Amino acid sequence: MSFFSEALWVLLLGSLLGLELIGKVPPTLHTPLMSGANAISGITMLAALTLIIKSGDNLPLLIIGSISLGFALFNVIGGFLVTDRMLAMFSRKKTRK
Amino acid sequence: MTFIGPIKFAIDLLAVLLLALGIKGLSKVRSAREANRLAAIAMLLAAFGVLMNSQGTIGISINSWVWIISGTLIGGLLGAITAKKVPMTAMPEIVALFNGCGGMSSLLVALGVALFPSSEGSDGVASELVRNFSIVVSLFVGAITFSGSIVAMAKLQGWLSTPSWTQSKARHFFNILCAALALIGGIYLSIDGQNGLFLIVVASSLLGIGVTLPIGGADMPVVISLLNSYSGVAAAAAGFVVGSQLLIVAGAMVGAAGLILTQVMCDGMNRSLVSVLFGGALGASSVASGGGGGEYTNITSCSPEECALTLEAAERVVIVPGYGLAVAQAQHTLREVTRVLESADIEVTYAIHPVAGRMPGHMNVLLAEADVPYEQLKEMDVINPEFPATDVVLVLGANDVVNPQAKNDQTSPLYGMPVLDVQEARTVFVVKRGMSAGYSGIKNDLFDLQNTSMVFGDAKKVLGDLLLELKELGVGSKG
Numbered sequence: 001m002s003f004f005s006e007a008l009w010v011l012l013l014g015s016l017l018g019l020e021l022i023g024k025v026p027p028t029l030h031t032p033l034m035s036g037a038n039a040i041s042g043i044t045m046l047a048a049l050t051l052i053i054k055s056g057d058n059l060p061l062l063i064i065g066s067i068s069l070g071f072a073l074f075n076v077i078g079g080f081l082v083t084d085r086m087l088a089m090f091s092r093k094k095t096r097k
Numbered sequence: 098m099t100f101i102g103p104i105k106f107a108i109d110l111l112a113v114l115l116l117a118l119g120i121k122g123l124s125k126v127r128s129a130r131e132a133n134r135l136a137a138i139a140m141l142l143a144a145f146g147v148l149m150n151s152q153g154t155i156g157i158s159i160n161s162w163v164w165i166i167s168g169t170l171i172g173g174l175l176g177a178i179t180a181k182k183v184p185m186t187a188m189p190e191i192v193a194l195f196n197g198c199g200g201m202s203s204l205l206v207a208l209g210v211a212l213f214p215s216s217e218g219s220d221g222v223a224s225e226l227v228r229n230f231s232i233v234v235s236l237f238v239g240a241i242t243f244s245g246s247i248v249a250m251a252k253l254q255g256w257l258s259t260p261s262w263t264q265s266k267a268r269h270f271f272n273i274l275c276a277a278l279a280l281i282g283g284i285y286l287s288i289d290g291q292n293g294l295f296l297i298v299v300a301s302s303l304l305g306i307g308v309t310l311p312i313g314g315a316d317m318p319v320v321i322s323l324l325n326s327y328s329g330v331a332a333a334a335a336g337f338v339v340g341s342q343l344l345i346v347a348g349a350m351v352g353a354a355g356l357i358l359t360q361v362m363c364d365g366m367n368r369s370l371v372s373v374l375f376g377g378a379l380g381a382s383s384v385a386s387g388g389g390g391g392e393y394t395n396i397t398s399c400s401p402e403e404c405a406l407t408l409e410a411a412e413r414v415v416i417v418p419g420y421g422l423a424v425a426q427a428q429h430t431l432r433e434v435t436r437v438l439e440s441a442d443i444e445v446t447y448a449i450h451p452v453a454g455r456m457p458g459h460m461n462v463l464l465a466e467a468d469v470p471y472e473q474l475k476e477m478d479v480i481n482p483e484f485p486a487t488d489v490v491l492v493l494g495a496n497d498v499v500n501p502q503a504k505n506d507q508t509s510p511l512y513g514m515p516v517l518d519v520q521e522a523r524t525v526f527v528v529k530r531g532m533s534a535g536y537s538g539i540k541n542d543l544f545d546l547q548n549t550s551m552v553f554g555d556a557k558k559v560l561g562d563l564l565l566e567l568k569e570l571g572v573g574s575k576g
Binding site: 003004006007010011012013014015016017018019021022023024025026027028029030031032033034035036037038039040041042043044045046047048049050051052053054055056057058060061062063064065066067068069070071072073074075076077078079080081082083084085086087088089090 | 116117119120121123124125126129130132133134136137140143144147148151155157158160161164165167168169171172173175176177179180181183185188189191192195196198199201202203205206208209210212213227321322325328329331332333335336337338339340341342343344345346347348349350351352353354355356357358361362449451458459461462465466471474476
């Protein structure tokens with residue numbers, strides 16, 4: 001099977017999984033969930049990494065890849081930290097109660 | 098050497114599993130924080146997998162390492178600083194900003210592969226056409242995500258207003274033109290792999306702006322959620338471009354989950370996704386149709402002192418927080434006021450409208466920051482039947498979510514939106530900076546009612562004054 005047809009299956013099943021994963025979300029968690037999912041979408045950092053690794057010594061490509069990686073990590077690190085900051089406020093309440 | 102393939106495969110599977118568990122866990126209060134960490138670990142694993150696999154198979158040159166590390170450090174550090182520094186009130190904007198950067202990343206990957214085809218992944222993408230098509234999708238969605246998110250952020254920050262031309266039919270022409278140009282560029286690029294590249298990027302970016310700019314602030318959370326879903330799609334497309342199944346799975350999951358979340362938010366506001374995207378800003382349409390307008394005829398305003406006197410005599414008080422509270426950063430002062438009231442045996446609860454603030458859950462986060470016990474926050478359906486038995490309602494910087502027009506006036510653009518029935522309470526105080534209209538730009542009938550008094554001023558200042566007055570009255574100090 002070619003990469004493409006395999007990849008289409010993966011796309012299909014991944015989408016179905018995503019649709020099933022979240023059903024009822026309490027309103028409290030809308031913002032954190034959005035923020036957390038947003039951090040995960042920074043997974044394009046893998047594509048940026050691959051681009052840099054395979055670019056050999058092509059300088060413009062290295063630069064594009066590096067900027068792309070920077071953007072992705074800004075999204076990933078920032079996203080997870082900010083989500084954690086939000087969620088920390090909820091859990092702090094719980095431990096004290 | 099031969100072990101590397103299977104190990105990479107195992108790492109990828111584990112990463113996908115953890116990501117799925119992460120997204121699932123994030124939708125439950127109890128597991129949310131661990132789930133967020135789980136997802137972060139999954140990302141780390143995935144990155145490790147790529148590095149290990151490449152090092153073991155084709156090798157990573159020193160040169161590449163330098164660029165990898167510098168990109169990681171700069172992006173990661175900026176992200177960490179931004180995440181630590183940003184005030185809780187600016188949360189929606191910051192999510193939009195992060196999201197836009199994710200889209201930009203996917204765009205750049207596709208751009209790099211398109212400009213320098215030799216670097217294409219050796220994992221074997223089926224044909225030239227498929228590869229080019231993946232690039233087109235990645236560029237298109239990435240550019241829309243980026244420009245749309247940046248516009249959304251700028252609008253939430255108040256850097257951008259809604260230009261009037263975007264409320265006319267002209268915007269549809271503009272958007273259709275951009276979409277058509279992007280399509281032409283896409284077809285070009287799909288066929289020959291070079292031309293049409295910048296046409297797509299420019300046209301899609303303009304399309305992102307053209308679609309987001311007309312959308313009124315009240316609908317912005319929905320748009321951000323939708324753009325969040327897009328950035329997942331962009332990631333999946335980038336996965337096709339570089340030939341990574343892990344990327345495709347993760348991108349597809351985020352894309353689909355984001356869509357569900359968008360739908361959940363729309364339901365909370367009684368708006369359909371189509372009307373959010375194509376309906377334009379609420380305010381402008383109301384001006385055009387003439388509905389919901391009119392002058393205020395019966396405004397009563399009062400001082401914090403009078404407000405304090407009424408509060409002192411109350412037994413049940415309900416606080417309705419809104420964006421004004423967030424802007425004024427008044428959540429801590431509010432908490433002090435409610436502490437005083439509680440110590441005088443006055444029952445205090447908080448009524449949380451699903452879309453109060455600029456993002457669902459915004460108020461919960463804000464009040465949690467000020468140490469308000471979770472149990473005192475009540476959702477709309479729970480609190481609405483309790484308003485008739487409430488002595489005082491304190492509306493803090495909320496407007497549209499307490500507008501009775503949504504129930505009574507069929508011509509109002511707000512009609513049908515679920516609102517908090519604060520007018521059922523005995524007395525309503527509305528703390529507001531001035532008589533300007535709310536987010537939707539619609540007159541609020543509540544302000545005209547007999548039992549409503551306006552307390553003009555910045556929420557933090559008013560609450561501070563209120564606190565002083567309450568203390569002067571000796572509320573809470575005796576018992």
